[in-house]
Structure formats: C-alpha cells, structure tokens
Amino acid sequence: MLQRDVTREVATVRPPEFSRSERMRVLVAAAVGSVVVGYAAVAALLALISATATYAEFSTAGVLSAAAPAWLAAHHVPLRFDAGQLGVLPLLPTALLMLLIGRTAAGTADRLGLYEPLQARGVVLSISGAHAVVGGTIALLMGEGVVRATPAVAFFGCAAVSGLAATIGVARRCGLVEMVFDKLDPVALHGIRAGFMALFALVSVGSLVVAAGLAASWPRTSELFAGAGPSLGVGLGVFLLCVGYLPNAIIAGFSYVAGAGFSLGGVEVTPMRFVGGPVPPVPLLAAMPENQFVWSPVVLVGAALIGVLVGWTCRKVSDRPSSRFRAVLVAAITAAVGSLVLAATAGGRLASGAFDPVTVPAGLLALLVALWVLVPGALVAWLAGSRDKAVAEAGDAEFAEAGFDGDAAADSDVVFEDDELTDQFEQLEVVDEDEFAVDDDLEDDDYYDEDEYYEEEEPEDVVDDEEGADEEDLEPEEEDDAEPPAEEDAAEDDDFDAEFDEMLGMEPEEDLDGKPER
Numbered sequence: 001m002l003q004r005d006v007t008r009e010v011a012t013v014r015p016p017e018f019s020r021s022e023r024m025r026v027l028v029a030a031a032v033g034s035v036v037v038g039y040a041a042v043a044a045l046l047a048l049i050s051a052t053a054t055y056a057e058f059s060t061a062g063v064l065s066a067a068a069p070a071w072l073a074a075h076h077v078p079l080r081f082d083a084g085q086l087g088v089l090p091l092l093p094t095a096l097l098m099l100l101i102g103r104t105a106a107g108t109a110d111r112l113g114l115y116e117p118l119q120a121r122g123v124v125l126s127i128s129g130a131h132a133v134v135g136g137t138i139a140l141l142m143g144e145g146v147v148r149a150t151p152a153v154a155f156f157g158c159a160a161v162s163g164l165a166a167t168i169g170v171a172r173r174c175g176l177v178e179m180v181f182d183k184l185d186p187v188a189l190h191g192i193r194a195g196f197m198a199l200f201a202l203v204s205v206g207s208l209v210v211a212a213g214l215a216a217s218w219p220r221t222s223e224l225f226a227g228a229g230p231s232l233g234v235g236l237g238v239f240l241l242c243v244g245y246l247p248n249a250i251i252a253g254f255s256y257v258a259g260a261g262f263s264l265g266g267v268e269v270t271p272m273r274f275v276g277g278p279v280p281p282v283p284l285l286a287a288m289p290e291n292q293f294v295w296s297p298v299v300l301v302g303a304a305l306i307g308v309l310v311g312w313t314c315r316k317v318s319d320r321p322s323s324r325f326r327a328v329l330v331a332a333i334t335a336a337v338g339s340l341v342l343a344a345t346a347g348g349r350l351a352s353g354a355f356d357p358v359t360v361p362a363g364l365l366a367l368l369v370a371l372w373v374l375v376p377g378a379l380v381a382w383l384a385g386s387r388d389k390a391v392a393e394a395g396d397a398e399f400a401e402a403g404f405d406g407d408a409a410a411d412s413d414v415v416f417e418d419d420e421l422t423d424q425f426e427q428l429e430v431v432d433e434d435e436f437a438v439d440d441d442l443e444d445d446d447y448y449d450e451d452e453y454y455e456e457e458e459p460e461d462v463v464d465d466e467e468g469a470d471e472e473d474l475e476p477e478e479e480d481d482a483e484p485p486a487e488e489d490a491a492e493d494d495d496f497d498a499e500f501d502e503m504l505g506m507e508p509e510e511d512l513d514g515k516p517e518r
Helices: 021-052 062-076 091-112 117-142 150-169 174-182 186-216 218-228 233-245 245-259 283-287 297-315 321-346 362-384 417-424 471-480 486-503
Strands: 263-264 268-269
Touching: 021 062, 021 091, 021 117, 021 233, 062 091, 062 117, 062 150, 091 117, 091 150, 091 233, 091 245, 091 321, 091 362, 117 150, 117 321, 150 174, 150 218, 174 186, 174 245, 186 283, 186 297, 186 321, 186 362, 218 268, 218 283, 218 362, 233 245, 245 263, 245 283, 245 362, 263 486, 297 362, 321 362
Parallel strands: none
Antiparallel strands: 263 268
C-alpha cells in the first residue's frame, strides 16, 4: 500500500525591515501619541466634572489649562499651593496612565518587530523622553501661579513613571523577562514567585479589611455622601475622589494588617495602638476604626498565615534545608521591596493643616512583611520538607568509575550540590552483577550456534556421508583455497617487469647488468 509522505514547510518568520527614517517616525508617533492621549483623557475627565457641577463655569480653555497640573499629578508629581504641598496623590490615575503607556509601548514593539532586549531601549527612551520634556515644560510654564510644580521633579518624575510603564510593556515581547529569569537558578526563581504571591495576598487581605470597614460603617458613608452637596456634579466629584484614592486606602489597609498601620495628621491607627482625632469628611475614610478594639490584634493572624503559605509552597523546592531556606529568604526580600515601593507612593504631604502628613511607614512595613514571610515560612519549609540528607563534601566525594559496583547508587543519603544531579542519581537502577555475567565457555551455551556465524563461508553443495562422500573427496577443495605455487608468482613478477620496462622505453630483453662498462 502506497503512503503519501506529506511534510509541512515551516516558514521562518522574520521581523519586518524598516529604514532608519521609518523607525524614527514610528517611535515619534508612539511617544507623542502616549502624551496626547493621556492629556486628552485627563481633560475629558475634568470636562465631565465641570459640566455636571452646579456653580462651575465650563470653558474649553479653562479645562485644557486645568488639565496640565492634573496630568502632572497623574505622573505622581507633587503640586505646590500657597497653603502647602499636595503630595498625597491618587494612585488610580497613575495606574491607568501606566497601563496606557505600556500598551502603547507594546504596540510599537509589535509594529517594529522587536524581539531582542537591546532593541527595547529605543521604545523606552523615546516614550520616557517625550513625557519628561512635556512635564518639565508644563512645570516651567506654570511659573509662580496658583498651582506650581518644581521643573526638575516634574522632569524626572514623568520620565520615571513613563519609563517604568514602557519597560513593563515591552518586557515580554523583547525577551527582558526571559533574560532575567535565565540568570536565576530555580531556587531563587521560585522564591521570587512566592514573594510576589505573598505581596498579592497581603494586599488582597488589606482590600478585604477596607471593604469590611466600609460595610460596617455604611450609614456613616451615606451620611458623608449626602452632606457633600445635593447636586449631581458634586456627588460625582466626591465619588471620583473616593475611587481615585481607593488604591491608597487599600495600601493603608495592607499596612494595618501587617502591623505597621498608618497615620493621618495626629490620628494613628495600628492593631496594637490607636490615637483618635478629627479626619476629613471623605466617605472613603469612614472605613477607619473609631476606637481601639480588643480583637484588633487578630488581624495579624492573616499575615502569619500568608507566611505559612509561602513556606508550604517552598517545602518541595529542594531536598536540602538550606536551599529551602534560601527560597523563603528570597520571597521575604521580594515582598519587602514591593511593600516599600507601595508604601512610599501611598502617602505624602497634605497642605499644612491638621491632617498633614498622611503616612504609611514604608521602612517599618517592609521590615514587618519580611519577618512575617521569613519566620513562619522558614519553619514550615524546614519541617514540612524532606528529611536532611548528608551532602557529599568536595574532599570526600567519590567519583564513579567504569568498574564501580552498585552500592553507591543504592545509597539514598548521597546528594550533590546540584538538585537536578541528585534527582538523576536517585533514579539510577541498581543492577546485580550476576545479570552481566558471561560464560567463558561459549561452546556449552545453548543459545550460541557456531554454524550460524560461518554459514556464508561453507560450500553450498556438501555431500553427506550417506551419499558416499568421504574425506578424500574434500581434499581437492581444500587445495583450491591454498596459496598459489611459486612458479605462478615468478610468472607474475616477469610480466610486471616487462610492463615496467615498456613504460621506461626499454626493450623487453635488455638487461642493464649485462651492458659493457663505459
């Protein structure tokens, strides 16, 4: 039966080739587009608030001019007023702006066909440079008006936020993630993943605490919304204010769950300490506890359980306790660094009134998060993992030679520095020596038949003894295989000499030895 061999041709996909001018045009379009779209989104939001407000005067020029400081605030650039500095900026607009920039950078990388890590710098530098120039220019044009910003802070702040967002956008497309992960060993990589998991779990618990506080104080929240104003515009503005600062409140709840707490002016709220005082009439702040509760320290159990979870996930990362401890340590450092960044961006100055400053202690939070992850995680990873195995020292290491027996492979207590080698060593199957024993006397082996290996050398027609063949009849055949006689060798040598003489142009019968001497 004939079968048709069908092979599919796989075409190598190569990135499109662009000239220098075309690449520059794409990069400029991406940089300018991210700035214009972000500015337009901020202006549209301000236009919506101004249009719905009762006593606000809507004008296009006013909205566009007011969008400039709001655009800086979206880049987390502090603003200055006559009454003080506004450093507590909402994190939700910053997150949305970073999402927009990241999508723009990813689309640019796809359009240019970028696939190498070094190719990402063009996209990142173009986008961050455009945002930095626009931010510094806006700060310079604002001058000494009602709302001010420091040009240097605006320049580097916009560059940092946009550059980070662009890097995140092109990280996977240009192989930045793979490049970083390839430089890490499996233990450290597992620790980093566990650290991000712990940070996400802690933030989730903080969001649950904020939601529980709002639900428990819902009557107070409704009262604050009603007291803001009867018009739709005022209610919409207060609602957008609460939504914008919701990530800040979640980070404050996360700090409260970890034990560091937060402070708002003279008000200090921690699971172990409570100092009351006046707070701004913002509905989102209704989630704050009004006094100290006996069960407040119970929230620390959540952070401890997350540390236990980290240790449980790291219990099988290696057979050696030291490697498991290192994975938990990496997870603790990762979660602590993430907590430090979040806490540093959640607080800041709030003018110079009674509610200044709003503080989420970044250093204390990072230290507590590291301890909550490290202590219970290390205990669980140490105890719940496999038992301790003796590590082969460099001086006492036994090298397997060609003639080693299977006792070393059967020893389950031998491990190597590399966990993969240990696993492969443990999977070796011990084979008895008798299975490889070979009998010296092959003639006695029932499975060995000498006639099978010399079947081709035997003559095809062999006359059995029954047909009258005897040993004398086989002797001429043996003589055929013997060496030719000496006379035939001499004849062949003479023919060769004659051919050689012909090649040299000599006569066949000419003998050089018989010539007379000169």
